[in-house]
Amino acid sequence: MARMGLKVAVYGGSGYTGGELLRLLSGHPEVGGIEVSSRQHAGKVVGDVYPELAVRETFVEAGEIDGSSLDVAFVAYPHMESAGLVKELLAAGTRLVVDLSADFRLPDVAMYEEWYGPHPAPELLEEAHYGLPEVFGSPEGGRLVANPGCYPTAAILALAPVVKRIAVSSVSVNALSGVSGAGAKPTQKSHFVSANENVSPYGVSGGAPRHRHTPEIETMLRRFAPGTPNVTFVPHLLPISRGELETIYVDLPEGAELPGAGDVLGWFAEDYDGWAFVEGRPEVPQISHVVGTNRARLSVAVDERAGRLVLFSALDNLLKGASGAAVQNMNLALGYAETAGLEYLR
Amino acid sequence: MARMGLKVAVYGGSGYTGGELLRLLSGHPEVGGIEVSSRQHAGKVVGDVYPELAVRETFVEAGEIDGSSLDVAFVAYPHMESAGLVKELLAAGTRLVVDLSADFRLPDVAMYEEWYGPHPAPELLEEAHYGLPEVFGSPEGGRLVANPGCYPTAAILALAPVVKRIAVSSVSVNALSGVSGAGAKPTQKSHFVSANENVSPYGVSGGAPRHRHTPEIETMLRRFAPGTPNVTFVPHLLPISRGELETIYVDLPEGAELPGAGDVLGWFAEDYDGWAFVEGRPEVPQISHVVGTNRARLSVAVDERAGRLVLFSALDNLLKGASGAAVQNMNLALGYAETAGLEYLR
Amino acid sequence: MARMGLKVAVYGGSGYTGGELLRLLSGHPEVGGIEVSSRQHAGKVVGDVYPELAVRETFVEAGEIDGSSLDVAFVAYPHMESAGLVKELLAAGTRLVVDLSADFRLPDVAMYEEWYGPHPAPELLEEAHYGLPEVFGSPEGGRLVANPGCYPTAAILALAPVVKRIAVSSVSVNALSGVSGAGAKPTQKSHFVSANENVSPYGVSGGAPRHRHTPEIETMLRRFAPGTPNVTFVPHLLPISRGELETIYVDLPEGAELPGAGDVLGWFAEDYDGWAFVEGRPEVPQISHVVGTNRARLSVAVDERAGRLVLFSALDNLLKGASGAAVQNMNLALGYAETAGLEYLR
Amino acid sequence: MARMGLKVAVYGGSGYTGGELLRLLSGHPEVGGIEVSSRQHAGKVVGDVYPELAVRETFVEAGEIDGSSLDVAFVAYPHMESAGLVKELLAAGTRLVVDLSADFRLPDVAMYEEWYGPHPAPELLEEAHYGLPEVFGSPEGGRLVANPGCYPTAAILALAPVVKRIAVSSVSVNALSGVSGAGAKPTQKSHFVSANENVSPYGVSGGAPRHRHTPEIETMLRRFAPGTPNVTFVPHLLPISRGELETIYVDLPEGAELPGAGDVLGWFAEDYDGWAFVEGRPEVPQISHVVGTNRARLSVAVDERAGRLVLFSALDNLLKGASGAAVQNMNLALGYAETAGLEYLR
Missing domain, CATH: 3.30.360.10 (Dihydrodipicolinate Reductase; domain 2)
Incomplete structure (x- = not known):
C-alpha cells in the first residue's frame, strides 16, 4: 500500500544494516514507499525471509529499481562495490544517496587506496558529506552522505x-x-x-x-x-x-x-x-x-x-553506528526533524 | 572415605573460588582428605548445595576444623577478614596457608591501609610469598602464600x-x-x-x-x-x-x-x-x-x-587467576610437580 | 512538559514491567502526562536510575499521586498487594485501572485462595475484564482490566x-x-x-x-x-x-x-x-x-x-506477556486504535 | 612422545565431537598414542588449529593411518560416510571401532533406509553393540560399538x-x-x-x-x-x-x-x-x-x-551425549574401569 511521502530504496537489504534500515523506514512518518533490493532474496516478501521484521515489501533485483524516481537511496553494499552504484544513482537523478559503505568516508584517494584498493568513483569524494552531523554539521541540501563507520x-x-x-x-x-x-x-x-x-x-x-x-x-x-x-x-x-x-x-x-x-x-x-x-x-x-x-x-x-x-x-x-545515523542524515539532509522516525526506540 | 595423602581445608567454600578449589582438590592425586567450611551451609553436603559439584564432603563451621592437623589451608575469605584466620592457622601449626584474599599481596602496610584499611596481621607481611611463581619464583618451603589477584x-x-x-x-x-x-x-x-x-x-x-x-x-x-x-x-x-x-x-x-x-x-x-x-x-x-x-x-x-x-x-x-594458581602454589611449596591435579583441564 | 492527552500513572515503576510501561507510555501518542511511583526510588529521575530509559519523570511515593485525577492507572504490584490499591483507585474515581498482578485473573475466590491466599478485594472480581481481547473480547468501556499472566x-x-x-x-x-x-x-x-x-x-x-x-x-x-x-x-x-x-x-x-x-x-x-x-x-x-x-x-x-x-x-x-498487553488493553478500553503506541516496535 | 598404552585414532577430528575426543584421550591414563585425521587440516598441529586444545599431535589424512595397528578407532564422520570406513577398519584388524555416527544405531535396515538412506554396510548391523551400557549392558569383548545419539x-x-x-x-x-x-x-x-x-x-x-x-x-x-x-x-x-x-x-x-x-x-x-x-x-x-x-x-x-x-x-x-560415552564404551569394551579418563571432569 503506497502512502504519500518520500520514496526510498534500500540497496542490499538482506544484511544487518539493511534489515535495520527497513525496520526504521517502515515506521518513519515521512516515508511513503520503500523498495528493497537483494540478489539473494529477490522475489520474496521481506517478512517471510526475516520473520522478525513485519515488513510486507518484496525484495527485488537492484536493477528493477528506477533510481530516477527515488527521493532517497540507502546503499548497504560492501566497500568497493558501493561507489559504482552511488555514481549511477546520482547520475540517474536520485535526490539523496546515503552510502553506508566505506567508499566515501576517507576524503583522500591515496589513503583510500592504501587501506582499501582502487577507488571506483574518486570524482565524487569531494562532494560527499561525512555524516556525523554533531561534529561536522548537517548535510542539509547535499546529494551524497558518507555514513561513518561505527x-x-x-x-x-x-x-x-x-x-x-x-x-x-x-x-x-x-x-x-x-x-x-x-x-x-x-x-x-x-x-x-x-x-x-x-x-x-x-x-x-x-x-x-x-x-x-x-x-x-x-x-x-x-x-x-x-x-x-x-x-x-x-x-x-x-x-x-x-x-x-x-x-x-x-x-x-x-x-x-x-x-x-x-x-x-x-x-x-x-x-x-x-x-x-x-x-x-x-x-x-x-x-x-x-x-x-x-x-x-x-x-x-x-x-x-x-x-x-x-x-x-x-x-x-546498527543504529547510531550505521542505520540510525543513516536515517538521521536523511532527516537532516532533507530538512526534517533530526529525530523523525528515531525517537521511539527504547 | 579417607585416602592417604595431604590433609587440606578450604575455608569459605561457598563462593566461586572456594567451589573451584573443591573441584580441583577432589581430583588432586596427592590430596587425601578435604574439609570445607561455610557459615551459610554448615551441615549440608557440598554436592547437595552445589549439584554441579560431585563432592561428597559436608560443609562445617570454620571453628570445627583443627588447624594443627592440616597440611594445607586455603583461605577464601574477604580481605580484612582473611588475615586473622591466617594468623591463627599458622600459630596452630598448619604446614602451609594459601591466602586467596588481598591481605598479604601488598608488601607495604601503608599502601594496604590506603587502599583497603587497617591491616589485621602486618607482622606476617614479610613472610608472605607473592604466589606468581613464573615471575617471582617458587614458594617452595614457605609457610604463607599470598595468592595474587586475577x-x-x-x-x-x-x-x-x-x-x-x-x-x-x-x-x-x-x-x-x-x-x-x-x-x-x-x-x-x-x-x-x-x-x-x-x-x-x-x-x-x-x-x-x-x-x-x-x-x-x-x-x-x-x-x-x-x-x-x-x-x-x-x-x-x-x-x-x-x-x-x-x-x-x-x-x-x-x-x-x-x-x-x-x-x-x-x-x-x-x-x-x-x-x-x-x-x-x-x-x-x-x-x-x-x-x-x-x-x-x-x-x-x-x-x-x-x-x-x-x-x-x-x-x-577462577583458575590461573585464583584457585588454579592456589593449587599450583601448593604443589610448588610442598615439592610436587607444578602441574599435579591441574594438567587435565581441557 | 505536560502535553495534552491522557493522564496516566504507573504504580510500581521500578520493576521490569513498570520500566517497560514507562518506555511504551513515553512514546504513546495519546498520553499527555505520566506519573510513576517507586518506594525505593522516590525523588529520583527515572532516567538517572535507569540510564537505558530516556525518561525525565521523577519517581514519587504512591501516596503522592492523586488517583481521582487519573485517566488510567497501571498497577505493577505483587499479587495480594495490588488488589488493595486497585480498590482505592476505583473508589477515588480513576477512570480505568489495568492491574498487572494476578489478583483479578482468576474469577473464582476459592480458586484464588487455593493458589495465592486470602483475596483482598473479592467484590471486584466480577467486574474485572480478563484482558486477552483476541480471545475474550475488548474491555471497551470497562473500569478494571485484569492483565493476563505471560x-x-x-x-x-x-x-x-x-x-x-x-x-x-x-x-x-x-x-x-x-x-x-x-x-x-x-x-x-x-x-x-x-x-x-x-x-x-x-x-x-x-x-x-x-x-x-x-x-x-x-x-x-x-x-x-x-x-x-x-x-x-x-x-x-x-x-x-x-x-x-x-x-x-x-x-x-x-x-x-x-x-x-x-x-x-x-x-x-x-x-x-x-x-x-x-x-x-x-x-x-x-x-x-x-x-x-x-x-x-x-x-x-x-x-x-x-x-x-x-x-x-x-x-x-514483557510486551504481549505484560506491559504491551496492558497498553493494548488501555487502547481498547478507551476506544483508541488497538495498536496506538505499539506499532513501532521492531 | 609415545607413551606405552593403547594406540587410538580419531577419524574426523575437526568437528566438535572429534575435538572433545582428542581432549579426553589426551588425558586418558591408558592411552599411549593418538592419531587424528582431518581432510581440512591435514599437516597442521591440532593445538595450532584449535588453540583451546593443548594437543601437540598433527592432523593427517585418514588414509595415512594404518588401521591394522590400532587398538581403538573412533569414527566421527557424518552418517552414511561412516559405515564404509568402519567396515574397512574392522577388515584391517582394528581391535575396536566406536562409531559416533548414526550408521549402526538402528538395528533394522529398512528403518535405517526410511530415515537415512541406503545402508553402506548392513552386514555389520547385527554385530554392533548399542553403546548405552547402563541400559543395554557393557560392550565388553565386542568389536563394534554404535555410540548412541545424544x-x-x-x-x-x-x-x-x-x-x-x-x-x-x-x-x-x-x-x-x-x-x-x-x-x-x-x-x-x-x-x-x-x-x-x-x-x-x-x-x-x-x-x-x-x-x-x-x-x-x-x-x-x-x-x-x-x-x-x-x-x-x-x-x-x-x-x-x-x-x-x-x-x-x-x-x-x-x-x-x-x-x-x-x-x-x-x-x-x-x-x-x-x-x-x-x-x-x-x-x-x-x-x-x-x-x-x-x-x-x-x-x-x-x-x-x-x-x-x-x-x-x-x-x-558432547560428553555423555557423544565423546564421553565413546570413551566410556572403549573403557568397558576393553575391560578398564568405566570411569578411566572421565572422572576428573568438573
Whole structure:
C-alpha cells in the first residue's frame, strides 16, 4: 500500500544494516514507499525471509529499481562495490544517496587506496558529506552522505571535543563490539559456539594493529586538530548481538595540565548542545544504556595518579553506528526533524 | 572415605573460588582428605548445595576444623577478614596457608591501609610469598602464600618481561572479566538481565579510575623495574561466566626504539621457559583458548604507526587467576610437580 | 512538559514491567502526562536510575499521586498487594485501572485462595475484564482490566482455537522463558553465573508441577470448552533476557480424527482475523521473531505417527506477556486504535 | 612422545565431537598414542588449529593411518560416510571401532533406509553393540560399538526404567540443546546473532515433527517394552554452547494408577546402581549440573492433578551425549574401569 511521502530504496537489504534500515523506514512518518533490493532474496516478501521484521515489501533485483524516481537511496553494499552504484544513482537523478559503505568516508584517494584498493568513483569524494552531523554539521541540501563507520563514530564523538581544545600526545582506542558488527555472513568466527563465552581481539595482522577504521578516525580528527597523533585502535569481538563500547586512553604532552572530569563533561555539553542523540554524562556508559536506540553516551575518568584521560563512548553499532545515523542524515539532509522516525526506540 | 595423602581445608567454600578449589582438590592425586567450611551451609553436603559439584564432603563451621592437623589451608575469605584466620592457622601449626584474599599481596602496610584499611596481621607481611611463581619464583618451603589477584596475574605476566628489559613511559591496562569475577553474591549488577547483552566499565569512582588491583600491579612490577610509571587500570564486566582478557597499551619514552613483535615473543619464551602454564604465542589469545584451564596465554602487537606496544594476556579468572594458581602454589611449596591435579583441564 | 492527552500513572515503576510501561507510555501518542511511583526510588529521575530509559519523570511515593485525577492507572504490584490499591483507585474515581498482578485473573475466590491466599478485594472480581481481547473480547468501556499472566497468554492464544472446536484429552505445556520473567530482584537463580549456559525447569515442588499459571490457563479455556482437562504446565528458565516460547503437546480422545496442520492454521486465521498482534503461520515461531514487539506468533505440527498435535506459541514476556498487553488493553478500553503506541516496535 | 598404552585414532577430528575426543584421550591414563585425521587440516598441529586444545599431535589424512595397528578407532564422520570406513577398519584388524555416527544405531535396515538412506554396510548391523551400557549392558569383548545419539541417550535413560515397569500410552519428548549439537559448520542458524537471545524449535518438516532420533528412541525402548507407543520428539536450539535437557510428558493408559515420585526415583536407583555416570535425584536437574562432565542426571515430577508423569533428563551433549560415552564404551569394551579418563571432569 503506497502512502504519500518520500520514496526510498534500500540497496542490499538482506544484511544487518539493511534489515535495520527497513525496520526504521517502515515506521518513519515521512516515508511513503520503500523498495528493497537483494540478489539473494529477490522475489520474496521481506517478512517471510526475516520473520522478525513485519515488513510486507518484496525484495527485488537492484536493477528493477528506477533510481530516477527515488527521493532517497540507502546503499548497504560492501566497500568497493558501493561507489559504482552511488555514481549511477546520482547520475540517474536520485535526490539523496546515503552510502553506508566505506567508499566515501576517507576524503583522500591515496589513503583510500592504501587501506582499501582502487577507488571506483574518486570524482565524487569531494562532494560527499561525512555524516556525523554533531561534529561536522548537517548535510542539509547535499546529494551524497558518507555514513561513518561505527567505530569512528564512537571514537570521534568522544575525542573531538578534547582534541579541539587541548593537545594530546597519545591515543589508544580499545573497542568492544557485538557480533552483528562482523556481518551476517556465517563464518567460523561468528559461529555461536566460537563467539559465545569468548572475547577475541581482532584487526591485528602480521603482529601489528591494522583495522581500516584507524585512518578514518585520524583523518577526521585532524580536520580541526591537525596535530592529532596516529591512533592505536584495537577492536574486540564480544558475545553480544549488538552494541559497542570504546574505552579511550589519552596522554597529554609532557608537562601539560590535566583537565578535570567536570571540564571534559562541560566540553561535551557545549559541543553537543542542541543535538538529540549525543550526551556526555557523569556516569560511565554501559552498552545496555544505548542498545536499541540511536543514542551515543559519553563519559570521562581522569587518572591523576597516572596523568591520563580515559574517555568512554557507547552506542548501538546498527543504529547510531550505521542505520540510525543513516536515517538521521536523511532527516537532516532533507530538512526534517533530526529525530523523525528515531525517537521511539527504547 | 579417607585416602592417604595431604590433609587440606578450604575455608569459605561457598563462593566461586572456594567451589573451584573443591573441584580441583577432589581430583588432586596427592590430596587425601578435604574439609570445607561455610557459615551459610554448615551441615549440608557440598554436592547437595552445589549439584554441579560431585563432592561428597559436608560443609562445617570454620571453628570445627583443627588447624594443627592440616597440611594445607586455603583461605577464601574477604580481605580484612582473611588475615586473622591466617594468623591463627599458622600459630596452630598448619604446614602451609594459601591466602586467596588481598591481605598479604601488598608488601607495604601503608599502601594496604590506603587502599583497603587497617591491616589485621602486618607482622606476617614479610613472610608472605607473592604466589606468581613464573615471575617471582617458587614458594617452595614457605609457610604463607599470598595468592595474587586475577587482574594483576594477567597484567604482570604480560608486562614483567617487557619492563625488565626496556623503559616504558605509559601503561594503560584495559581489562575484561566474566561475571564470576564479581563474586557469587546476587546484586543488581550481577543479575542476568543487567549483565547479559551488556558491557560495563567499573572501578571508576569520583570521576577517576580507582581499582585496588592497580597498586598491586605497580608494586610488583617495581620489584625489578623501579621506574615503572603509575598504571591506568580500567576493568569491564562482560556477559560471560568466566575468563579474563587484558589489552595493555604501552608507550616508550620519547626517542626509544620499539622492539619488534618477535623480540617480545622471544622475551616471553625466555622468561617462561620451563613453566607449564604460561606461554607467549604469535596469535592473539582469546578467552576461549584458556577457559577451563590453568593456562595464561600472552601475545603482542607492535604499532609502528603510533609508536606503541600492545600486549595481550588471557586467563581463566577462577583458575590461573585464583584457585588454579592456589593449587599450583601448593604443589610448588610442598615439592610436587607444578602441574599435579591441574594438567587435565581441557 | 505536560502535553495534552491522557493522564496516566504507573504504580510500581521500578520493576521490569513498570520500566517497560514507562518506555511504551513515553512514546504513546495519546498520553499527555505520566506519573510513576517507586518506594525505593522516590525523588529520583527515572532516567538517572535507569540510564537505558530516556525518561525525565521523577519517581514519587504512591501516596503522592492523586488517583481521582487519573485517566488510567497501571498497577505493577505483587499479587495480594495490588488488589488493595486497585480498590482505592476505583473508589477515588480513576477512570480505568489495568492491574498487572494476578489478583483479578482468576474469577473464582476459592480458586484464588487455593493458589495465592486470602483475596483482598473479592467484590471486584466480577467486574474485572480478563484482558486477552483476541480471545475474550475488548474491555471497551470497562473500569478494571485484569492483565493476563505471560504464560497463560501464550497458552490460551494457541489452545483456544483448538479446544473450541475439538475435544482434547491431554494437554502438556512446556514453557521456556527469559530471566526477566523471574523479576528484577537479584537472587541466586537470577545471578548471571547461575542462569548463563544453563536451563532450569522450575515450578515443581514436592515432586509435582505446581505453578500458579496452571489454574489460570485451565479456567480461561473452560469458559468456552468446559471439558478441557487439567493441564500439565512446566516452565523452564532460559539464558535470555526476554521472550517466551511454549511447545504444547495435545492428545485427542481415543478414536478422534486428527485435524491437519492446515486446518489448525485455518482456525487461527479465523479467530484472530482483524486483530493486529496475533498471527498463526506455517513456520514454527522462534523467540527472535517476536522479541521487542507486541506480537504473538503461533504455529502447529501434526504428528500423525504418534497421533498428537503440537502447538507453538511465542511472545515477548514483557510486551504481549505484560506491559504491551496492558497498553493494548488501555487502547481498547478507551476506544483508541488497538495498536496506538505499539506499532513501532521492531 | 609415545607413551606405552593403547594406540587410538580419531577419524574426523575437526568437528566438535572429534575435538572433545582428542581432549579426553589426551588425558586418558591408558592411552599411549593418538592419531587424528582431518581432510581440512591435514599437516597442521591440532593445538595450532584449535588453540583451546593443548594437543601437540598433527592432523593427517585418514588414509595415512594404518588401521591394522590400532587398538581403538573412533569414527566421527557424518552418517552414511561412516559405515564404509568402519567396515574397512574392522577388515584391517582394528581391535575396536566406536562409531559416533548414526550408521549402526538402528538395528533394522529398512528403518535405517526410511530415515537415512541406503545402508553402506548392513552386514555389520547385527554385530554392533548399542553403546548405552547402563541400559543395554557393557560392550565388553565386542568389536563394534554404535555410540548412541545424544537425544536418545537422554530419553532412553529417563524412560527405560519406566516403560520396563508400567504401561504408558503417550510419550512426548521436549528436548533442548546447545548449539554445538548442530555441528561446527557455520550456517545461518548457528550464527551468533541468529542463535543468541533466541530459542528455535526444529526437526519439524512439512507441518510434522520428523527428527531422525525419533525411531532410535522408539526402537531401543521396544527392546524390553514392545508396547511403547510412537513418540513425539521436538528438539529446540538454545543459546548455550553445550548441554541438553529433556522434559518428557508421559501419560498412562486410562485407569492405570500413577506411581509416586518416590517410586520412580526408586526405579532409577535400582536400574543405575553401580553405574558411575547416571543418577536419579529428587531435585530437578539443570544443564549446569552436568555440563563439562560425563554425567546424566534424572528426575521426575508426578502431576496428580492431570494424571501424568513428567521425567527430566540432563546431560552434556558432547560428553555423555557423544565423546564421553565413546570413551566410556572403549573403557568397558576393553575391560578398564568405566570411569578411566572421565572422572576428573568438573
